[in-house]
Every structure is written in structure tokens, then in C-alpha cells.
Amino acid sequence: MSRVAYTYGRRGRLNSANSGVRETAPTYGKPRNSLFSEKAGGHIKVELNNERLVAHLLIIDPRVKAFQPQPFTVDLIDQRMLFTRDAVRTAWHKHREIPGPKFYTPDFSVDWTDGLHQAIEVKGEGNEGDDVYWDKIARARPILAANGYPLRSVVVPKNGRNPLRMNPGVLKQAIHRLDAWLTDELVARVTRRCESGPISVGALCAEVQLLPGVIPVLLVGGVISADIAHHTICSTLEVSLAYGDLSHLYLIEEMETARGMNG
CATH class of the missing domain: 1.10.10 (Arc Repressor Mutant, subunit A)
Structure with missing residues (x-):
């Protein structure tokens, strides 16, 4: 009897009906984390509780003018930012034969009241990522900075009483x-x-x-x-x-x- 390894938590697929760059991952019957904020333009959905917590930080921070979850994708091969699903789809087909990480999507983009912008990557304590992850971050960082979105990485504490x-x-x-x-x-x-x-x-x-x-x-x-x-x-x-x-x-x-x- 053979064993089949089932995988869960894949990213949402692209289709013409989707808006934005990437839909949050399927949750297989579990409600997604959603919240409302005028800074985010109304109701938004995030994948994880850690991202929801960081969204709360952005909501209460008076320096934050606006923010969006999963706002765009970074093409690590052509070293550019992709703002539409069509652009992501085209780049994916172009790079499909290239091994290794090809794209990176930050968890949030932030517009500050001083006119500056920033991208934010959220990780949980104890799950900060391996060397492959940090290599992808290192490749994405200069591309984001060159486009006016320097990357900030935050780690959410594991202790629920923090x-x-x-x-x-x-x-x-x-x-x-x-x-x-x-x-x-x-x-x-x-x-x-x-x-x-x-x-x-x-x-x-x-x-x-x-x-x-x-x-x-x-x-x-x-x-x-x-x-x-x-x-x-x-x-x-x-x-x-x-x-x-x-x-x-x-x-x-x-x-x-x-x-x-x-x-």
C-alpha cells in the first residue's frame, strides 16, 4: 500500500476574476482572518493571525496613512515589481524553466504620513525562516528599495501573554x-x-x-x-x-x- 503525502496551504491560483496581485491562500473551510480599517480602504483579508496582529499595529499607529495586504509581487529574475495579475502570469510563464525562487510577495505595503513607503514581511517567533527564505529576502530587498519600498521584517512573539x-x-x-x-x-x-x-x-x-x-x-x-x-x-x-x-x-x-x- 502506497502512502500519498497530502499538501495544504498552497497560494491562491490566478484567474481573470481575481483583483489585485495574489489572492490569499485557500483555508479549506476555515474562515480567513478579516478585519476592517479605513486605512486599508475597508474590509481586508489576511492569511494568518500574525498578519492580523500586525494589521492592528498599523491601524493604531498614527504615522500610518494607508496600508494594503499582499500589494504586489517582486520578480526576482527580471528585478522589477509587478502590480497586476496579468504581469505576474506573463512573468511566471517567462521564468517557468528557471530553477529556484522566482517571485516574492511582501505581506503588507505601508504609506506613511511623511510621504515615504515601506514593505513589511511578517514572521512568527520560532518560524523566522531558513537560509533559502533569507536568500530570497536578500534578493528582493534591493529591488523593493529601488522602487521606493524598503523592506522591514517583523517577528510576532510566540507567547500569547506578550x-x-x-x-x-x-x-x-x-x-x-x-x-x-x-x-x-x-x-x-x-x-x-x-x-x-x-x-x-x-x-x-x-x-x-x-x-x-x-x-x-x-x-x-x-x-x-x-x-x-x-x-x-x-x-x-x-x-x-x-x-x-x-x-x-x-x-x-x-x-x-x-x-x-x-x-
């Missing part, structure tokens, strides 16, 4: 509550209490009579700040007045790898 895994989703939801919850009266109460110095979330909620669910709204609204990259949002988290500063939401750098930066 603040970088626990906080972004809460903060992303808080953005949708800003208009309804962040009133002038609330800001004034919190400002008066925090003017004397840092205070724990538990003490702030007790003294100002706040629900704990308001704390993420105050963080994304720039009323208070905290080290949310290294501490989860809970009663023991120490917060202080932010005076409109949102730099505590710059979390993508906390996942950046030295190898990813240097290639």
Missing part, C-alpha cells in the same frame, strides 16, 4: 469608540487627576470613577500614555498624561528584527 500580542486588538477596538466616549468632561477629569504625576490604572479608575474599558480609549486618544509595548493594559499599568503625544502607539519597531533590518 503585551505586543494582547494590547493591539484592544487598542484597535478603542479607536472606534473615540467619538462616543472621549468627551471634554472626561478629558478634564483625567487631566486634573494625572497632573500630579504617574498613577496606576486601578487607582485612576477608582478615584475618577472610570470603567476599565475607557483606558484604551484614553490611550489612543492621546490623553494618557503608558509603556504598552512591555506591559499589558491592566490595573497595575502605570499611566501619565500624554498631552496629545501618541508615540506610545509606535509599536511596529518593537517587533523588528536585526536580521530583518540588515538583510
Whole structure:
């Protein structure tokens, strides 16, 4: 009796009905990770939870103007970027006899508010890729940089209790509550209490009579700040007045790898 090795998780096939460059991989009955963001132009789908988490980081980061998942493909043979499915199909037929990696697709493209652009590759801790993967990244990096999309590689922590895994989703939801919850009266109460110095979330909620669910709204609204990259949002988290500063939401750098930066 022969054994047949079944493979799963292949990339989506190309066809004329597909939009964009590459459809996310089939999930064989499992719902894809989807989310909504105005920065991404509405509802988007990503393949993995790690990519969904990074999308949350991009949503809450005030420096990000727009982003897209799997935005384009890099032709490693002709050293150019492909922006349509027809271009990818043509290049695939052209290079089909050439051995080794021929294409690379970043997980995200990012447009920053300062006018710069960037491509992002997402990996999970413990699955950062082998030498073949990093060789492909090294080949794609100068092509992306030459086209104005320098590549940033980030590694999502494996530990589910890591603040970088626990906080972004809460903060992303808080953005949708800003208009309804962040009133002038609330800001004034919190400002008066925090003017004397840092205070724990538990003490702030007790003294100002706040629900704990308001704390993420105050963080994304720039009323208070905290080290949310290294501490989860809970009663023991120490917060202080932010005076409109949102730099505590710059979390993508906390996942950046030295190898990813240097290639």
C-alpha cells in the first residue's frame, strides 16, 4: 500500500476574476482572518493571525496613512515589481524553466504620513525562516528599495501573554469608540487627576470613577500614555498624561528584527 503525502496551504491560483496581485491562500473551510480599517480602504483579508496582529499595529499607529495586504509581487529574475495579475502570469510563464525562487510577495505595503513607503514581511517567533527564505529576502530587498519600498521584517512573539500580542486588538477596538466616549468632561477629569504625576490604572479608575474599558480609549486618544509595548493594559499599568503625544502607539519597531533590518 502506497502512502500519498497530502499538501495544504498552497497560494491562491490566478484567474481573470481575481483583483489585485495574489489572492490569499485557500483555508479549506476555515474562515480567513478579516478585519476592517479605513486605512486599508475597508474590509481586508489576511492569511494568518500574525498578519492580523500586525494589521492592528498599523491601524493604531498614527504615522500610518494607508496600508494594503499582499500589494504586489517582486520578480526576482527580471528585478522589477509587478502590480497586476496579468504581469505576474506573463512573468511566471517567462521564468517557468528557471530553477529556484522566482517571485516574492511582501505581506503588507505601508504609506506613511511623511510621504515615504515601506514593505513589511511578517514572521512568527520560532518560524523566522531558513537560509533559502533569507536568500530570497536578500534578493528582493534591493529591488523593493529601488522602487521606493524598503523592506522591514517583523517577528510576532510566540507567547500569547506578550503585551505586543494582547494590547493591539484592544487598542484597535478603542479607536472606534473615540467619538462616543472621549468627551471634554472626561478629558478634564483625567487631566486634573494625572497632573500630579504617574498613577496606576486601578487607582485612576477608582478615584475618577472610570470603567476599565475607557483606558484604551484614553490611550489612543492621546490623553494618557503608558509603556504598552512591555506591559499589558491592566490595573497595575502605570499611566501619565500624554498631552496629545501618541508615540506610545509606535509599536511596529518593537517587533523588528536585526536580521530583518540588515538583510
